[in-house]
Amino acid sequence: MPREAGARRAGRRPGTSGTRDAILLSARRHFAELGYDRATLRAIAAEAGVDPALVAHFFGSKQRLFLSVVELPFEPAEVLPGLLSGDRESVGERMARFAISVLDDPEARARVVGMVRAAASEPEAARMLRELLTRSLFTPIAEALGEQDAMLRANLTGSQIVGLVMARHVVGVEPLASLEGDALAAAIAPTLQRYLTAPLG
């Protein structure tokens, strides 16, 4: 479920130079085609026709450049209403199945794992991811829930999902890493259901 590259570029940062835009365009293509690990600042700079030092000047590090161009592998405004409306008793199952289906898609998974890696590597990248998640996921989820402690509920839901990314896809602990998707959804859906709708203790 990739989104059109550059869809959110226009107007995103006022006063950007052509050089900066050329770097962003090149970075988007390299990260999308090669993944986080195989993309290099040198190759991104070469395709943008600039010196690698300029990339460092504008973006500081590969982590920060990555989070400047990365987007969630789905469009929250398109996906969240369907997950959060409907039967409130099964919202945890819908969220679990959606998260697992995203992480089952190799391209989407690579993007999510890249975000987690970047955030774990550098405090500035962690701050960028925090802002992205708060704006694009936690706030709309909390608004749709309309429950007491709704932001905390969204955070807790996110904590179980990012924990799944780490345990299943980054560290790869067994048997969790090989668990079939339906069994995994059954195991975590009640957790998400409680975080989203039940008394928090």
Place this chain on the structure above:
Amino acid sequence: MPREAGARRAGRRPGTSGTRDAILLSARRHFAELGYDRATLRAIAAEAGVDPALVAHFFGSKQRLFLSVVELPFEPAEVLPGLLSGDRESVGERMARFAISVLDDPEARARVVGMVRAAASEPEAARMLRELLTRSLFTPIAEALGEQDAMLRANLTGSQIVGLVMARHVVGVEPLASLEGDALAAAIAPTLQRYLTAPLG
């Protein structure tokens, strides 16, 4: 709750040279005193009296060197029996309170966050962490539980705790990052209780 540096060093890898041991000794001290980010391979090599290239030769990267010397900030064999024996209906609460108390301690938290960072940075470090967690935590937890799917239960418990490390301490999403420990324990204890003892769906 730091453990004695070097406690598990003897005999850990057969055929190590004096140089390798000197690097490990220096690395332990640097990571413990400076934390993962501020420790440098150059300074570790200098204190060991070796060329930095030798550190790269033996250990490949800072991540791998870190995971060669890091240990959990508690001794599982001392802690797990008390957590897992006793009233089975409150094992989730004991696990939640213990995890939160470890992460409340700055030195212990730095070590855990360093492990997560190293694993997120590099597949080889992720493999080392997977082996450490499987041997030191998941296997003894699964044996003590004696339930069906006990390893999966231990994995799922770990996934929520590592998710908490990421969401609360690495990415720092709010209000979860500022939530007081008792409220957090109340929120996640039922999750751990279900993963450890209830039907998994």
